[in-house]
Amino acid sequence: MRTTRRLRAASVVVLVLVSASCGTDDNGAERGSTPTSQSPSTSKSGVTETPGSDAPTTSGTTITTATSEFGDVLWGPDRQVVYIWEKEPSGTAECYDDCAVAWPPVLTTGDPVAAGAVNAELLGTTTRRDGSMQVTYNGHPLYYYAHEGPGEVKCHDISTHGGLWWVITPAGERAE
Template identity: 40%
Template sequence: MGNRAGTAAAATVSLLAAVLGGCSDDGGSSGPASATPSATGAAASGTVATASSPLGTILVDGEGRTLYLWEADTSSKSTCDGDCATAWPPATVTGKPVAGEGVKASLLGTTTRDDGRKEITYNGHPLYRYAGDTGAGDTNGQGSNGFGAAWYVLDTAGNKITKAPPSPSPSDNGGY
């Protein structure tokens, strides 16, 4: 990525962070995951797959975007609504979620959100994306403490990974 593109990406992330205000992130960023995203629109199909990242093997959606759990969810029922769901969009599906490579189908499920949509769960955790992740493999939400509880990526067993994301290098323009 050229300097110009990196600067534009950093500006976009900074603007998004300012708009979302209620979310904090530690400014960490990781490089892209090595998973190959499936066909366009796979997120709508409810595909959950795995990707290799600096945090280990993590869960991603069908487009390669990182999936997170929120510690405020103490059951399979999602408690992230309103501004929270804008900053942390729930991973929803219209049918049944699909287990991609490395994902245990027996751990996939759904929960009905207050708005009636079905949110994908994994090992009982409702799954979310982070609006501050601008591309496949980004883990900018890792360890964030937005909306009163911590957000973490998940491993293939559906457990949170608490490892901190690597600090951005000065050349990737990822600082805030």
């Protein structure tokens, strides 16, 4: 009986933690916006299908721009907005373990590809501890927020894991 109660209590705690997100502001209103342009169809893995070919070709992850409530900002594949973290002033990734679960890195298997108003000269990569390549922009590693769907911007100017997270403009700066 006690075990059942403990399991129920633990389940409630897990449910509350999972459903909590940075999608509300201080007044409880949901943050979010929908981009007005479409992202390319490249998958997060960087693999795209070539018409008339049986085998996929490997290319870099495409980063593009779209309008949000914070102006034009960068988006990754699948219309997912990308973020930078104030705790990473250089190109070295510092978000690992539980941080990387909540904020998955934008990975690529080749040189990242610029689309829209993205400045190709600001795109780059950094090598993560596991050897994977993470996309950078203006020297900042890029991340998704794990609990956002396509077209959503819930976590701009939100503090988690010891620092603020920001969407990034085509100029390579945090959005205001």
